[in-house]
Every structure is written in structure tokens, then in C-alpha cells.
Amino acid sequence: MNIKLLFLISIALFSNLSIAAENSTIRLGVLASGTLGWELAAMxxxxxxxxxxxxxxxxxxxxxxxxxxxxxxxxxxMIISDWIWVSSMRAHNNDYTFYPYSASAGGLLVPADSNIKTIADLQGKKLGIAGGELDKNWSLLQALAQQQHIDLNQSVEKIYGAPPLLNQQLTSQRIDALLTYWHFAARLEAQGYRQLLSGEDIIRQLGIQETVPSLGYVFKQSWGDQHKAALQQFLTAAQTAKDKLCSSDQAWAKIAPMTDTNDAATQQQLRIRYCQGRVKQWGSAEQKAAEKIYQLLHQLGDNKLTGKATQLQPGTFWSAD
Known part of the structure; x- marks a missing residue:
């Protein structure tokens, strides 16, 4: 059974689910290829x-x-999105807010036998970049290179594209390296490709030691405040489902077909990277670290990613208190 069919079945099941202890309803936007579908199935x-x-x-x-x-x-x-977008929306008087979902942040992949060992070795090479010129990982990689007096924007041949297409470009040797999302990176790792840097590695080498979530649940703060009990219950159930997928082989086996691969090594690598992205700590230290990341991003790309706001907007991160 392919992933699209499984997703449609999952959508049908949840659309028909009627749990009406109270009138609160959470309408959740779900990507067919996203890991949120795994957690909903596990729930x-x-x-x-x-x-x-x-x-x-x-x-x-x-x-x-x-x-x-x-x-x-x-x-x-509610959807899954990133806190940079939330901050930019708040800067325009929209009351969206963010609660952590995953700290998995993609990676920089090269063939196992590649002579690319460092960022400096990327110069003169063809680099595939998922997410386009405003991809956060690409911006952070440029910031790290700048600390080494390297201008990657000028010294590499940039190839933008959809992640599946870029995976094919790398495997067919049309590009030398690939900066992509974590689940596409995991599939390549299972085939023997080498991860030169993870998104988390890039952040740590920039001097930020805290784990900062890359994606989260995004919703209107006013809606979250009005449905606080239901929202908190959902978030608790989602975290429990995530932990179950990481601790129980039986629970994982039930959703494994949703990974869209029958290869056991690929499924295992996807599980490893997925579980590494669990957000285990989220407090003032991590939120201050996010502010540092924002400042780094704001200094790049003529503020195209962050907009004109010089600081992360108050209220970007949701608090149930």
C-alpha cells in the first residue's frame, strides 16, 4: 500500500472521528508526506x-x-511550520504563535568517497539546495562559512529544486553535494551517502549549544487561548505518540508502511533521525538561542528571510501559562 493511499485512509478515519466530550474542535492541516501523519496514526x-x-x-x-x-x-x-515565519507574521500584526514539534533540521550530504571533507571543499562544486535561496539551513551554512572567510553564495554553483529531484541529481552524480531536509537526507544515508554536517551541527558550530526546534505547531494565539485545554491535551497525546514510536518496535512496525519504502535499512535510518528530533527541553535558554539564530539570519540575504524586523517578535513562542 503506498503512502498516498495510507494518508487518504488516515484522513478519512480522523475526519469521521467523533469525540465530543466538549465542543472544541481542532482542524489540523496535514501533509501527505509529513511525519505528522505517522504520529496521528500512532495516536x-x-x-x-x-x-x-x-x-x-x-x-x-x-x-x-x-x-x-x-x-x-x-x-x-493549526499547521506545522517554522518560527521564522511566525515572527514575520507577528511583525505585521498577526497573532500566530509556535509550539515545538521537531528539532530535526536536515543535513549536508556527499557521496561516501567524495573528497569534500570541509565547508572550504565545497568551493567550485555544484551544491543542491532544497527549499530555495531562502532555506534556513542554507542561510545558516553561509553564516558558518563567513566565519571561515568563505563566501559560499559566490563560490559554489547553486542548484535549487524539490528534495526528491535533488536526491536523484546526487545519486546520478549531477551535483557534488546536497543540503536537504532530514528525511531525504536519511534516505541517502541508508544508501551509504555521508552526512558532512547536520543542521544541528551547523548551529552548534555557530556557537549555539542549545537544541532549538526547527518546526512546530503554528496557530493563532487567540485560538490557542480559547481552546487551551483541548490544545494541551492534543499536544500531550502527540508527544506520547512520538515517544511510543521511538520506544516500541511494535508501534513503529504499524506505521512503517507510511515511510513509503520497504527497505528495512531506510526505515531504520528514518526512525533514528526522526527520534533524534524529539524536543526534550523547551524553556528560556532555548528561546534565547532562537533569538541568536534569528540575529544571524537577519544579517544575511538582505533580510529576505526575516523581513525588516531586527528582533524575534514577542509572542512568537506560545506559553500555556
Whole structure:
């Protein structure tokens, strides 16, 4: 059974789910290829929503941009997105806010026998970049290179594209290295490709030791405040499902077909990287670290990624208190 069919089945199951201890409903935008679908399936498999005090409705979205559009249009209450976008929206008087989902942040991959060992070795090479010129990992990699007096923007041949296409470009030797999202990186690692740097490595080499989530649940603060009990219950169930997938081989086996591969090594590497992305600590230290990352990003690319706001906007990170 392929991933799209599994996703549609999952959407149908959750759309028909009626748990009406109260009137709160959470309309959640879900990518067919995203790991959120794994957790929703695990929630159902483990009975984590059997006595929930809310209704959960899932809405299929085609990509992250479509999710943002749906959220702004009021078609969904919550999506998975990044805190940079949330801050930029708050700078324009929108009350979106962010709660951590994952710290997995992609990686820089090269063939196992590549002579690329350092950032300096990327100069003169063809570099594939998933997410386009405003990709956060690409910006942070440039910041790290600048500390070594290297201008990657000028010294590499940049190839932008969709992650699956770039994976093919690397395996067919049309590019020399690839900066991509973590799950596409994991698939390459399972084939023997070498991760030169993870997104987390880049951040640490920039002098930031705290683990900062790359993606999170994004919703309107006003909506979160109005549905606080239901939201907290959902977030607890989601974390429990994530932990179960990482601790229980049986729970993982049930959702393994959703990884869209029958290769055991690839499934295992996906599980490893997925579990490494669990957010185990989220407090003032991590939020201050996010502010440092924001400052680094704001200094790059003519502020195209962060916008004109010089600081991370107050309220970017949601607090249930």
C-alpha cells in the first residue's frame, strides 16, 4: 500500500472521528508526506484519543505554503511550520504563535568517497539546495562559512529544486553535494551517502549549544487561548505518540508502511533521525538561542528571510501559562 493511499485512509478515519466530550474542535492541516501523519496514526493505534475532550479533524494540504494559506484563510486551526515565519507574521500584526514539534533540521550530504571533507571543499562544486535561496539551513551554512572567510553564495554553483529531484541529481552524480531536509537526507544515508554536517551541527558550530526546534505547531494565539485545554491535551497525546514510536518496535512496525519504502535499512535510518528530533527541553535558554539564530539570519540575504524586523517578535513562542 503506498503512502498516498495510507494518508487518504488516515484522513478519512480522523475526519469521521467523533469525540465530543466538549465542543472544541481542532482542524489540523496535514501533509501527505509529513511525519505528522505517522504520529496521528500512532495516536489512533494506541488509543490516545479514545477519551479525548475534543474533536480532531484533519485537512490534507499539498505543501507547506498551502498550509500557510489555509491557516490564514481560516480553513484550518493549526499547521506545522517554522518560527521564522511566525515572527514575520507577528511583525505585521498577526497573532500566530509556535509550539515545538521537531528539532530535526536536515543535513549536508556527499557521496561516501567524495573528497569534500570541509565547508572550504565545497568551493567550485555544484551544491543542491532544497527549499530555495531562502532555506534556513542554507542561510545558516553561509553564516558558518563567513566565519571561515568563505563566501559560499559566490563560490559554489547553486542548484535549487524539490528534495526528491535533488536526491536523484546526487545519486546520478549531477551535483557534488546536497543540503536537504532530514528525511531525504536519511534516505541517502541508508544508501551509504555521508552526512558532512547536520543542521544541528551547523548551529552548534555557530556557537549555539542549545537544541532549538526547527518546526512546530503554528496557530493563532487567540485560538490557542480559547481552546487551551483541548490544545494541551492534543499536544500531550502527540508527544506520547512520538515517544511510543521511538520506544516500541511494535508501534513503529504499524506505521512503517507510511515511510513509503520497504527497505528495512531506510526505515531504520528514518526512525533514528526522526527520534533524534524529539524536543526534550523547551524553556528560556532555548528561546534565547532562537533569538541568536534569528540575529544571524537577519544579517544575511538582505533580510529576505526575516523581513525588516531586527528582533524575534514577542509572542512568537506560545506559553500555556
Amino acid at each position: 489512533q493505534n494506541e488509543g490516545l484519543l479514545d477519551n479525548a475532550g475534543f474533536n480532531l479533524e484533519t485537512v490534507a494540504i499539498t505543501n507547506q505554503q498551502a498550509g500557510k494559506v489555509a491557516l490564514q484563510a481560516g480553513s484550518v486551526d
